[in-house]
Amino acid sequence: xxGRFLLLSLLALPLVEIALFIVIxxxxxxxxxxxxxxxTAVIGGLVLRWQGMAAVNEMRLRMSRGELPARAMxxxxxxxxxxxxxxxxxxxxxxxxxxxxxxxxxxxIYRLLARNFRVVEVAxxxxxxxxxxxxxxxxDDWRTR
Numbered sequence: 001x002x003g004r005f006l007l008l009s010l011l012a013l014p015l016v017e018i019a020l021f022i023v024i025x026x027x028x029x030x031x032x033x034x035x036x037x038x039x040t041a042v043i044g045g046l047v048l049r050w051q052g053m054a055a056v057n058e059m060r061l062r063m064s065r066g067e068l069p070a071r072a073m074x075x076x077x078x079x080x081x082x083x084x085x086x087x088x089x090x091x092x093x094x095x096x097x098x099x100x101x102x103x104x105x106x107x108x109i110y111r112l113l114a115r116n117f118r119v120v121e122v123a124x125x126x127x128x129x130x131x132x133x134x135x136x137x138x139x140d141d142w143r144t145r
Contacts, residue, residue: 017090024091040094044086047101051079071110078106 025033055076062069078100085097099105 013092016092020091036091037089037094040086040097041089044083044088044097047086047097048080048083051101052076052083055079074110075106078109 021033021037024036028036055072059069059072059076062072082097082100085093085100088094
């Protein structure tokens, strides 16, 4: 079900972008529309550079303190996706990219994901066999006395 929704969304995305481009172009004119697309692409590149590095540094800091950087990894992923969406030409992807940059939007995404996933932490430890010592031999490896 989700696969079909994703496929239909990816097929509809160019149509939505073209329709928005036409509507915005008719409203504000061709040159401002093109400048808006170029501006958001530049902003997307800057976001990827600045915010992405800040999120990676936050991840490193948490790992050096021995903490699990799950939230920082999620932020890094969503901020990176936002930057890529801002780089893509089109106003719909720009809107989604801008929304992903907002902390409250990322919090909403985390809450939605938390409903559907269970977090399990695994700690290192040693295995201890509780069975008695058992030596397995082939028929040829032993003889009766």
